[in-house]
Amino acid sequence: MPDSRVPRLEPLRSLRRRAADAAGDPAEEYPAHWEADIALRDGSAAHLRPIRPADADALQDFHTRQSEHSRYLRFFAAMPQLSPRDLSRFTHVDHHDRVAFIVLVGDEIIAVARYDRIEPRAAEVAFNVSDARQGAGLASVLLEHLAAAARERGISFFTAEVLPQNAKMINVFTEAGFDVERTMDDGVVLVSFRIDPTKRSLAVMAEREHRAEARAMERLLTPESVVLIGVSSRADSAGGRFLTALENSGYSGAVHVISRDAFEVRGHRTRARIEDIPGTVDLAVIALRPEACLDAIEQCAEIGVRSVVIPTEGFTDSEQGRRLQRQLVARARLHGMRLLGPGSLGFLRTGEEAISLSLAPKMPHPGPVALAGQSSALSALLLAGTDTRGIGLHEFVGVGNRADVSLNDTLQHWEDDDSVRVIALALESMGNPRKFTRLARRLTRKVPLIVLRPPGIDSTTPPGHDVRRSVLPRRALDQVLGSSGAVQASGVDHLLDIADAIGRQGLPPGQRVGLLSNTAALGASLRGATDQAGLEVVAENHSVPLASDPRLIERAFTSMAALGQVDLVIAGILDPLSGNALEVIRAMATVARHSEVVLLVCLITDADRFAQVQASIRRDQDLPPLHATPYGVVRAGAGMLAAALRPAVDDDEPAHREDVDRAGARDLVDRALAASGTSTPARDLTAGEVRDLLSAYGIEVLESHAVLDADDAVERARGLGYPVALKSTDEVLRHRADLGGVRLEIPDEIQLRHAVAAMRRDLSYSSAPLEVQAMAPPGVPMVVRSVEDPSLGPVVSLSVAGDATDLLDDIAYAIPPFSEDAARGLIDTPASAVKLQGSRGLPPADREALADLLVRIGLLAEDLPELAMLELYPVLVGQEGLSVVGAAVRLSPAPNRTDGSRRALSGPAGS
Numbered sequence: 001m002p003d004s005r006v007p008r009l010e011p012l013r014s015l016r017r018r019a020a021d022a023a024g025d026p027a028e029e030y031p032a033h034w035e036a037d038i039a040l041r042d043g044s045a046a047h048l049r050p051i052r053p054a055d056a057d058a059l060q061d062f063h064t065r066q067s068e069h070s071r072y073l074r075f076f077a078a079m080p081q082l083s084p085r086d087l088s089r090f091t092h093v094d095h096h097d098r099v100a101f102i103v104l105v106g107d108e109i110i111a112v113a114r115y116d117r118i119e120p121r122a123a124e125v126a127f128n129v130s131d132a133r134q135g136a137g138l139a140s141v142l143l144e145h146l147a148a149a150a151r152e153r154g155i156s157f158f159t160a161e162v163l164p165q166n167a168k169m170i171n172v173f174t175e176a177g178f179d180v181e182r183t184m185d186d187g188v189v190l191v192s193f194r195i196d197p198t199k200r201s202l203a204v205m206a207e208r209e210h211r212a213e214a215r216a217m218e219r220l221l222t223p224e225s226v227v228l229i230g231v232s233s234r235a236d237s238a239g240g241r242f243l244t245a246l247e248n249s250g251y252s253g254a255v256h257v258i259s260r261d262a263f264e265v266r267g268h269r270t271r272a273r274i275e276d277i278p279g280t281v282d283l284a285v286i287a288l289r290p291e292a293c294l295d296a297i298e299q300c301a302e303i304g305v306r307s308v309v310i311p312t313e314g315f316t317d318s319e320q321g322r323r324l325q326r327q328l329v330a331r332a333r334l335h336g337m338r339l340l341g342p343g344s345l346g347f348l349r350t351g352e353e354a355i356s357l358s359l360a361p362k363m364p365h366p367g368p369v370a371l372a373g374q375s376s377a378l379s380a381l382l383l384a385g386t387d388t389r390g391i392g393l394h395e396f397v398g399v400g401n402r403a404d405v406s407l408n409d410t411l412q413h414w415e416d417d418d419s420v421r422v423i424a425l426a427l428e429s430m431g432n433p434r435k436f437t438r439l440a441r442r443l444t445r446k447v448p449l450i451v452l453r454p455p456g457i458d459s460t461t462p463p464g465h466d467v468r469r470s471v472l473p474r475r476a477l478d479q480v481l482g483s484s485g486a487v488q489a490s491g492v493d494h495l496l497d498i499a500d501a502i503g504r505q506g507l508p509p510g511q512r513v514g515l516l517s518n519t520a521a522l523g524a525s526l527r528g529a530t531d532q533a534g535l536e537v538v539a540e541n542h543s544v545p546l547a548s549d550p551r552l553i554e555r556a557f558t559s560m561a562a563l564g565q566v567d568l569v570i571a572g573i574l575d576p577l578s579g580n581a582l583e584v585i586r587a588m589a590t591v592a593r594h595s596e597v598v599l600l601v602c603l604i605t606d607a608d609r610f611a612q613v614q615a616s617i618r619r620d621q622d623l624p625p626l627h628a629t630p631y632g633v634v635r636a637g638a639g640m641l642a643a644a645l646r647p648a649v650d651d652d653e654p655a656h657r658e659d660v661d662r663a664g665a666r667d668l669v670d671r672a673l674a675a676s677g678t679s680t681p682a683r684d685l686t687a688g689e690v691r692d693l694l695s696a697y698g699i700e701v702l703e704s705h706a707v708l709d710a711d712d713a714v715e716r717a718r719g720l721g722y723p724v725a726l727k728s729t730d731e732v733l734r735h736r737a738d739l740g741g742v743r744l745e746i747p748d749e750i751q752l753r754h755a756v757a758a759m760r761r762d763l764s765y766s767s768a769p770l771e772v773q774a775m776a777p778p779g780v781p782m783v784v785r786s787v788e789d790p791s792l793g794p795v796v797s798l799s800v801a802g803d804a805t806d807l808l809d810d811i812a813y814a815i816p817p818f819s820e821d822a823a824r825g826l827i828d829t830p831a832s833a834v835k836l837q838g839s840r841g842l843p844p845a846d847r848e849a850l851a852d853l854l855v856r857i858g859l860l861a862e863d864l865p866e867l868a869m870l871e872l873y874p875v876l877v878g879q880e881g882l883s884v885v886g887a888a889v890r891l892s893p894a895p896n897r898t899d900g901s902r903r904a905l906s907g908p909a910g911s
Contacts, residue, residue, distance in 0.1 A: 106335055223355075231243055369420075508640055515542070669693070722746070743758075
């Protein structure tokens with residue numbers, strides 16, 4: 001078992017001297033991929049990057065601004081200034097053995113962190129945070145980025161010398177989640193720890209990320225003062241429409257207006273320049289042409305604006321526009337601001353602190369639904385549907401091109417909002433699906449999440465959405481979303497129907513469905529729709545008399561709901577065009593509330609009468625939503641039930657395996673990539689290297705040997721023992737017995753020689769060599785693959801081997817690492833996996849052995865981002881145990897994962 005303890009190092013002073021003596025190696029190429037925009041604890045943003053020689057003056061300025069106490073804690077001496085020698089040493093680094101990061105807001109350095117290698121796998125680390133910025137979480141973010149860079153450079157341990165009175169710095173290490181060892185040496189605290197991510201360190205990072213991003217959204221959505229830039233005297237201007245929405249919402253904060261063509265707009269005094277605004281401003285709406293937005297960002301920074309909304313379209317019309325969009329985000333974050341848009345419809349909130357900074361035509365009803373969309377067109381559709389249904393909305397956010405603030409940020413914000421009962425998101429792209437699913441898994445433990453899936457991650461990315469393209473099929477993302485507990489909607493109407501139903505009544509307490517109708521034909525339609533949706537119908541009454549007396553339907557509903565046998569009642573009413581249909585619905589709603597039953601209603605009537613009833617339901621949040629077709633009402637009910645199933649989603653921690661040799665696997669990968677050179681960065685491992693890599697994770701591949709001729713085959717077979725298998729190594733033929741590429745159960749030398757001759761004759765069109773392999777016990781053939789996807793990160797897939805599976809796309813996908821239950825769930829996902837259960841007299845296969853294999857492959861894929869592709873094919877799952885018959889691995893340089901072990905905002909400089 002690998003030793004995970006911190007090594008006992010020599011005294012740091014002697015190690016430091018030795019490292020200094022060895023210094024002078026040529027600097028490596030500037031690692032641009034280490035640059036990142038980061039979110040701070042107070043909700044602001046900053047830019048983190050490796051230090052450069054040109055930063056010497058800024059570093060000196062940072063040093064002199066520090067208090068004498070802070071300088072003493074960092075250098076163990078007062079040091080009023082850094083000497084020219086120190087400045088040169090601190091700013092000239094090789095980005096390998098000596099690494100330093102700075103954090104910038106504008107042109108000002110607010111924090112510095114560095115490490116110096118003192119042993120092959122150990123480095124000394126030090127931090128210095130501006131006095132004015134201490135408590136903003138800078139040191140913890142810097143530690144994450146330093147650790148990630150150090151691991152990339154082959155460093156496994158950090159050490160630091162800290163004065164005992166520097167409690168804040170000691171807490172940075174101990175509270176980060178690493179296993180820290182502390183000792184005293186000559187009046188100094190020596191801190192040492194492994195920098196591999198731990199379960200606790202990842203949890204700490206996620207919690208800090210959540211606080212920072214939620215705070216950023218709170219600052220954006222709750223401004224105490226607003227400036228509208230670009231308000232025109234024209235009634236239809238974007239700036240003017242934002243001003244109208246703000247006035248109509250009843251916003252009580254300070255409002256400033258910037259306009260060049262009017263001295264006064266609707267009673268508001270205007271100013272021509274942003275710098276003329278008195279006092280501080282929290283939020284700016286910049287409704288200018290794209291070319292003017294960049295200058296406006298700079299002017300907003302000068303007056304301390306903290307958040308920006310840009311509704312302007314046109315950033316996607318050309319490469320120049322897209323480049324301008326990236327510059328906008330980078331400039332805003334460099335000044336500590338967060339940006340909503342461009343192309344944003346804005347945001348609004350109902351209730352006591354109502355505000356509308358949006359292009360929405362009017363304010364929705366207050367309620368518990370949180371809603372977010374992306375493009376202006378999609379956001380407008382959502383708000384129109386909200387108005388039609390009378391959905392009670394708490395907040396709406398249109399993220400536009402999601403160049404900075406994304407739907408992930410809205411999830412972070414709404415997770416802590418007790419006013420939110422259900423969240424509905426409409427996606428056109430996902431910049432960081434891995435992070436989205438992580439957030440969704442946590443969020444949906446307490447709040448239902450309904451997602452309108454994107455058109456397809458294999459389709460064209462929407463204009464302006466700077467996202468990584470996935471190489472996996474659309475259904476891979478669908479399965480990943482489903483595993484997070486999110487309920488997927490098929491369209492805008494479906495999304496809003498589910499959100500409206502949950503917002504009005506909450507979730508059903510269980511999965512039992514009752515069907516009620518006043519005609520048999522309507523009842524049959526409801527039953528057909530529920531059967532198609534796979535719902536559990538436990539009670540039906542389709543014989544309610546078709547009459548004008550509403551008490552008949554009310555009594556039938558009461559007898560069904562009051563017995564405690566159903567959780568959701570779907571009522572279909574064929575309107576006799578006499579009596580009051582609204583009163584029937586109102587009476588059933590009263591019974592449903594007292595019976596703890598959820599009610600959905602389908603009303604079949606003429607258009608005018610339906611519109612009248614719908615109008616009343618729009619105004620009364622105590623009434624259930626109304627549907628016009630059996631299909632629509634059942635589809636909404638199925639979505640509610642799917643959301644109610646969320647507690648069954650696996651929430652266990654990832655499984656661990658004590659026999660995994662991560663260090664050995666890391667060394668093998670590093671050596672293999674180093675040997676491949678820079679001209680061919682991707683490399684296929686040899687059979688021996690594949691066996692060694694898999695063996696490090698406790699996975700053994702059935703022994704095989706390439707052979708030159710029949711004599712060589714016989715010699716190898718003697719070592720393996722008969723019976724053996726003979727295979728072609730041709731990529732097309734190697735597992736295809738139907739094409740003559742495989743001969744099994746060869747019992748002896750004579751038969752082996754015949755088989756070699758026959759395969760050479762039959763496969764004369766292929767020059768690939770043959771191989772001899774030990775025979776595996778019989779079993780169900782499975783295929784296990786892992787792919788490092790640019791968008792999703794590592795994704796493991798499982799399928800039953802064979803053409804039928806491949807042609808029907810019966811493949812299960814999931815993001816590792818896996819818990820034991822998650823691995824078992826992946827096994828159950830493919831429809832053809834029923835073969836593992838045994839049939840037609842065959843015994844069941846060893847599912848636990850397959851689950852163990854998936855756990856190990858998940859750990860391997862998670863630990864090694866260089867694992868571009870891994871394939872185990874076939875994996876024969878027998879009655880007891882399994883055999884990995886063939887394996888292939890392709891490596892490539894590690895990508896910058898979108899949700900790794902360091903916090904970074906997505907976008908131009910983030911992951």
